[in-house]
Amino acid sequence: MKVFQRLSSPFVTFVERFYPDPFVFVILLTLLTFLLTFGLTDTTPVESIQYWGGGLSALLTFMGQLSITLVTAHALAHTDVVKKGLSSLAKVPRNTFQAYFLVVIISGLANLFAWSLGLVVGAIIAKQVALEGDKKGLNIHYPLLVASAYAGFVIWHMGYSSSSALFVATEGHILEESMGILPVTETIFTSWNIAIALVTLLAIAIVCPLMHPEKNIFRLKADVIEQEARRKSTIKAGESILDDEVTLEAAGTTEARTTPNESTFGDMFDNSRFLILVFGSMVLGYLIHWFRTKGFNLNLNIVNWTFLMMGMLLARSPKHYVELISDASKLLGPILLQYPFYAGIMGLIKDAGLVQIMSDAFAQIATADTLPFLAFLSSGIVNMFVPSGGGQWVVQGPVFIEAANQLGTDHSLIVMGVAYGDQWTNMIQPFWTIPLLAIANLDMRRIMGYTFVILLVTLVTFGGGLLLLGAG
Numbered sequence: 001m002k003v004f005q006r007l008s009s010p011f012v013t014f015v016e017r018f019y020p021d022p023f024v025f026v027i028l029l030t031l032l033t034f035l036l037t038f039g040l041t042d043t044t045p046v047e048s049i050q051y052w053g054g055g056l057s058a059l060l061t062f063m064g065q066l067s068i069t070l071v072t073a074h075a076l077a078h079t080d081v082v083k084k085g086l087s088s089l090a091k092v093p094r095n096t097f098q099a100y101f102l103v104v105i106i107s108g109l110a111n112l113f114a115w116s117l118g119l120v121v122g123a124i125i126a127k128q129v130a131l132e133g134d135k136k137g138l139n140i141h142y143p144l145l146v147a148s149a150y151a152g153f154v155i156w157h158m159g160y161s162s163s164s165a166l167f168v169a170t171e172g173h174i175l176e177e178s179m180g181i182l183p184v185t186e187t188i189f190t191s192w193n194i195a196i197a198l199v200t201l202l203a204i205a206i207v208c209p210l211m212h213p214e215k216n217i218f219r220l221k222a223d224v225i226e227q228e229a230r231r232k233s234t235i236k237a238g239e240s241i242l243d244d245e246v247t248l249e250a251a252g253t254t255e256a257r258t259t260p261n262e263s264t265f266g267d268m269f270d271n272s273r274f275l276i277l278v279f280g281s282m283v284l285g286y287l288i289h290w291f292r293t294k295g296f297n298l299n300l301n302i303v304n305w306t307f308l309m310m311g312m313l314l315a316r317s318p319k320h321y322v323e324l325i326s327d328a329s330k331l332l333g334p335i336l337l338q339y340p341f342y343a344g345i346m347g348l349i350k351d352a353g354l355v356q357i358m359s360d361a362f363a364q365i366a367t368a369d370t371l372p373f374l375a376f377l378s379s380g381i382v383n384m385f386v387p388s389g390g391g392q393w394v395v396q397g398p399v400f401i402e403a404a405n406q407l408g409t410d411h412s413l414i415v416m417g418v419a420y421g422d423q424w425t426n427m428i429q430p431f432w433t434i435p436l437l438a439i440a441n442l443d444m445r446r447i448m449g450y451t452f453v454i455l456l457v458t459l460v461t462f463g464g465g466l467l468l469l470g471a472g
Contacts, residue, residue, distance in 0.1 A: 012449025055347015072307035074328030090128035107152025112159030122149030123439035147450035163389035280312030359399035379421025
């Protein structure tokens, strides 16, 4: 089927020519938000600057949680057991269709467990599959393979780390008086949410291989990279997407650099497997106590401690785990640089009333049946300005829960409608591509043309699912 090749082609061309760098994107988005504020509200320029500046520090706590999530998930994905498992999986595909299909499935399942792990695992499995495919002579288009890994991210909010669902399941949340506590068994663990997630995952796993270009195949191979650079591609000379840390036989992996040296008393402790197992077991003990006393009560901190525990239990030694964390910390800079500015945008659109205006516009035309779908569309728009599931729920949740109370709409559909919208437009919002592309060593413009198509496909699965549920 060439229809998806033709469909993706103009998007690929558009992104490569016109999409800015992610940091430039947030600058332009900030300016657009100010213009919308001046055009749609009575907020003065001085008040706008005040709202924006006041919001810059609003997500510092979440930034700390995000940092722990990313580094512990990255470290876990680079432990011996996990890497060997991914390497074995990468040898499975026998043709290009299977290569793209496998990367989507692995990435999607990992994202259902946790978005942070999914981004890391997706990038690693894409590289491994590309390298194995090159050995087998498969004509794999590396940017599309990485786009397939990012496509799996589109269902993250339907799984274990769903921030909106975890937020309303936590005692004391800001909407408890109007909606009570909504356990995860009524949101992410419902049969309808699981069904929509699986249908979506299967759909994109089929669509991604169908976008495989017939010409200009960009393979994960050094000589091809040099040829692409000479043709003035978006990959500049010297920016090789092959590095020693991810090749299957590389001697320069993090694990290979951790050479035990017990020449001193201190080195004996540094390289002690026993010590890291004891420490990891302590965290495991706390998690067991948590779930035993609080039930299946998940939040971002518990997810983080889960990654920490698993990483330590699978690491070779304290020194090895520190090196894994050190490698992971290199990814944080671009993310931490942008997050205060997105927090500033969030502060501006919240305090100036922009979110209220957008959400009210959708809520006012809604019926009890269509409110979840309109919450989804509204959330997709807001996500372009506030790429944070938890932050989005804080600013949009009150509007749609109030509308749900008036119309008699199931609260769980509203929570997941907002969640679906948040994950949906991530396919054209470059913020979350940063950690994945940092590992894949690829420019954002190389993949986002393909993820535009995923945006269209998931509009059907998410939007259609919510309309059917609302009508039922």
